[in-house]
Amino acid sequence: MRLQVPLVITFLVGLFMAVQFFVPHELAQGPYDALLAWSRIVGAFALVLGIGSLLRTHWEKMRRRRRDWPYSLATIGSFLAMCVIGLGWGHEPGTVFDWVFQNVQVPLDATMFSLLAFFIASAAFRTFRARSTEATLLLVAAIVVMLGRVPSSLIVLFGQSGLGDLLSDRLPDISEWLMNVPTIAAKRGIIFGVALGSIATALRIILGIERSHLGGGGGGGE
Amino acid sequence: MSVWQRLLALDRRWVFAGIALAVVIPIITGYTLPLGKPAPPTVAVYEYIEKLEPGAVVMFGFDYGPASMPELHPQALAMMRHALERDLRVLTVSLNVQGTVLASDALQTVGDALGAVDGEDYANLGFKVGGAAVILGMGSDGIANVYRVTADGRPTADLPVMRGVRNYDDVALVVDLAAGNIPGAWIAYAHQQYQQDLALGITAVMATDYYPYLQSDQIIGLVNGLKGAAEYEVLLGLEGREAPGMLGMSAQSIAHLLIIVLVIAGNIAYFASGRRARR
Numbered sequence: 001m002r003l004q005v006p007l008v009i010t011f012l013v014g015l016f017m018a019v020q021f022f023v024p025h026e027l028a029q030g031p032y033d034a035l036l037a038w039s040r041i042v043g044a045f046a047l048v049l050g051i052g053s054l055l056r057t058h059w060e061k062m063r064r065r066r067r068d069w070p071y072s073l074a075t076i077g078s079f080l081a082m083c084v085i086g087l088g089w090g091h092e093p094g095t096v097f098d099w100v101f102q103n104v105q106v107p108l109d110a111t112m113f114s115l116l117a118f119f120i121a122s123a124a125f126r127t128f129r130a131r132s133t134e135a136t137l138l139l140v141a142a143i144v145v146m147l148g149r150v151p152s153s154l155i156v157l158f159g160q161s162g163l164g165d166l167l168s169d170r171l172p173d174i175s176e177w178l179m180n181v182p183t184i185a186a187k188r189g190i191i192f193g194v195a196l197g198s199i200a201t202a203l204r205i206i207l208g209i210e211r212s213h214l215g216g217g218g219g220g221g222e
Numbered sequence: 223m224s225v226w227q228r229l230l231a232l233d234r235r236w237v238f239a240g241i242a243l244a245v246v247i248p249i250i251t252g253y254t255l256p257l258g259k260p261a262p263p264t265v266a267v268y269e270y271i272e273k274l275e276p277g278a279v280v281m282f283g284f285d286y287g288p289a290s291m292p293e294l295h296p297q298a299l300a301m302m303r304h305a306l307e308r309d310l311r312v313l314t315v316s317l318n319v320q321g322t323v324l325a326s327d328a329l330q331t332v333g334d335a336l337g338a339v340d341g342e343d344y345a346n347l348g349f350k351v352g353g354a355a356v357i358l359g360m361g362s363d364g365i366a367n368v369y370r371v372t373a374d375g376r377p378t379a380d381l382p383v384m385r386g387v388r389n390y391d392d393v394a395l396v397v398d399l400a401a402g403n404i405p406g407a408w409i410a411y412a413h414q415q416y417q418q419d420l421a422l423g424i425t426a427v428m429a430t431d432y433y434p435y436l437q438s439d440q441i442i443g444l445v446n447g448l449k450g451a452a453e454y455e456v457l458l459g460l461e462g463r464e465a466p467g468m469l470g471m472s473a474q475s476i477a478h479l480l481i482i483v484l485v486i487a488g489n490i491a492y493f494a495s496g497r498r499a500r501r
Contacts, residue, residue: 032362033363036355040350040352043351044351046351091373092373093327098323102327106288109289110289110291114292118237118241121477121481122234122237125237125485128489129488129489139485139489146478147478150471150474169258179430183433184434188434191434
């Protein structure tokens with residue numbers, strides 16, 4: 001029963017959601033609206049479960065004094081502090097919550113992300129080599145797109161000369177063409193592949209072939 | 223060790239220092255570079271908003287966090303300013319929990335600058351968990367039924383800004399500002415299912431993912447990264463502190479140029495040292 005009931009529910013709901021898309025009748029729309037509301041409620045519970053799981057994991061790490069456990073202490077401490085501040089005094093602009101968010105979380109998050117620029121620059125310098133025809137094409141396309149994104153930088157390189165003006169005028173168009181034609185051709189292929197894969201996976205779940213979402217491991221099959 | 227080999231063995235801390243200087247110096251000195259002509263996808267968003275009748279509703283999806291703020295927040299400020307200047311009504315919703323605070327910040331910044339009134343000219347409806355279900359719910363249940371209260375707890379349906387706004391039929395444009403895969407859900411559900419006109423404001427690395435939707439007219443326009451924000455500011459005629467995108471663009475331009483120079487230098491050194499080795 002523990003297996004059959006979820007499988008039957010999945011099959012019926014999956015079938016209904018696929019059929020209702022083509023049936024704009026009230027009989028189909030009523031249950032559809034109800035299912036949408038349910039999914040938002042389930043989503044809220046998933047958020048609670050996620051928070052519970054996060055806290056349990058870090059609590060266990062602290063309790064057993066595992067490696068880097070002080071970071072877990074910082075995580076739980078920050079979580080509780082923000083909960084108390086937010087629930088106690090609100091989170092509108094001008095509140096303590098907003099101040100902490102703007103002056104602690106925003107700079108921390110931005111710093112983490114900004115570090116990427118340094119590592120990308122270093123990695124590009126060390127590894128972006130024209131070792132083969134494909135790598136050369138990639139290299140040239142990357143440079144054109146990068147310069148097309150920041151055409152004014154060419155003025156730094158060439159000054160307000162005819163060449164600088166010509167390149168800063170033409171490169172954005174070449175960059176747009178690269179984004180609009182070869183990139184989209186490749187991207188469309190990927191999108192079609194992903195879409196077909198998604199349909200196949202959805203069918204496997206609806207028909208009960210794929211059961212990993214029910215827990216207990218295993219990718220599916222009988 | 224030859225010059226080329228020395229260059230190839232360059233300590234990466236020199237690269238880090240170069241990038242730091244390339245970013246910091248333009249920001250400190252206020253050095254700005256001309257931007258060039260705005261890209262057509264940015265102009266398309268600008269022209270769409272420009273053509274809307276006063277009182278029309280523009281909904282902004284704040285689906286990004288502080289990590290993407292440098293690229294997306296200037297976009298949000300510019301597009302919101304444009305909408306409020308044109309007397310359009312602005313609603314913000316968030317499917318990213320951090321987005322709701324950023325939406326409040328953007329609305330307050332632009333609202334204060336233009337003298338717009340919270341609740342009458344704009345409202346931050348806050349965060350709802352559920353992703354695609356929230357997007358679909360706003361089309362079927364109605365916006366005020368999904369976002370029953372605003373981010374600061376006022377009943378959404380009672381706000382003057384919500385007068386006559388039930389669902390997507392009453393929203394002229396949705397602009398999703400996102401740093402993840404949420405735009406895909408807006409395209410698949412809000413546009414495809416409810417024919418909602420949709421524009422995107424995304425980070426530069428996401429551009430290749432969403433250009434196909436631009437070509438297929440599933441989105442009316444695309445504001446792409448910091449450059450897109452700066453382009454929008456140029457279209458609005460903004461300058462100085464009112465144009466954070468323009469300020470950031472100079473730093474980004476110099477940093478990009480440095481990376482290109484490093485890549486070219488690395489390749490020259492690679493081939494020069496290789497030839498030397500073969501000899």
